[in-house]
Amino acid sequence: MINAKKAVGERAAAYVEEGMTVGLGTGSTAYWMIEKLGEMVQAGLNIKGLPTSKATEEQANRLGIPLVTFSDVKQLDITIDGADEIDPQFQLIKGGGGALLREKIVAKASRRMIVVADESKLVDVLGTFKLPVEVVPYGWEKTAFDIQLMEGTPHLRKDGDNTYMTDNGNYILDVDFYPIREPRKLSEALNQLPGVVENGLFIDLAETILVGTSDGRVLIK
Numbered sequence: 566m567i568n569a570k571k572a573v574g575e576r577a578a579a580y581v582e583e584g585m586t587v588g589l590g591t592g593s594t595a596y597w598m599i600e601k602l603g604e605m606v607q608a609g610l611n612i613k614g615l616p617t618s619k620a621t622e623e624q625a626n627r628l629g630i631p632l633v634t635f636s637d638v639k640q641l642d643i644t645i646d647g648a649d650e651i652d653p654q655f656q657l658i659k660g661g662g663g664a665l666l667r668e669k670i671v672a673k674a675s676r677r678m679i680v681v682a683d684e685s686k687l688v689d690v691l692g693t694f695k696l697p698v699e700v701v702p703y704g705w706e707k708t709a710f711d712i713q714l715m716e717g718t719p720h721l722r723k724d725g726d727n728t729y730m731t732d733n734g735n736y737i738l739d740v741d742f743y744p745i746r747e748p749r750k751l752s753e754a755l756n757q758l759p760g761v762v763e764n765g766l767f768i769d770l771a772e773t774i775l776v777g778t779s780d781g782r783v784l785i786k
């Protein structure tokens with residue numbers, strides 16, 4: 566699978582052109598795209614990156630990719646990011662790596678979003694992968710209770726013996742909602758709950774999907 570992730574990540578870097586501002590995704594597939602962009606920058610490509618997590622920021626700094634923040638730019642040319650599940654309408658579940666809030670802010674600020682994934686991420690119906698929901702720590706038990714009333718089964722994400730904490734200082738509830746037949750409705754309903762910061766359903770954001778196959782090919786959808 567690493568080969569598929571590497572092939573697709575590196576292929577996606579070809580979508581980045583001189584002068585672009587690029588949303589830099591998070592995860593083990595986006596990693597290879599960022600490594601390739603680093604090579605391109607070292608060879609003279611002039612771009613600016615906006616990272617979606619502290620891990621990605623560290624990687625970009627190591628590679629010498631110039632970075633900006635939302636105090637510098639309000640719109641990006643392109644975002645390239647991974648996904649945990651992709652349905653036939655290109656609706657996504659993201660947040661397996663815990664970066665869903667920054668990823669969604671960056672994707673929404675971008676003219677186009679390219680998704681990089683290996684073929685195991687393609688599904689007919691979303692929800693086998695538990696939906697990550699970022700919640701504020703205060704009253705998370707009540708937020709989890711409200712999510713149960715929506716027929717989800719929430720699990721507080723752990724990091725070893727500790728509660729997992731996002732880059733924004735929040736918790737993640739991984740929620741079993743399978744099958745998610747109406748992802749837009751579910752996303753809107755979740756974001757109505759006061760303790761929910763954001764959820765991992767990315768609706769109508771992905772424009773192009775690059776799929777890496779186990780034999781090293783890259784399919785463009």
Ligand code: 5RP
Binds near residue numbers: 595646649658664668
């Ligand atoms: C991080 C994400 C990742 O894009 C998603 O988890 C896919 O990761 P990987 O490429 O490692 O399979 O949403 O929050």
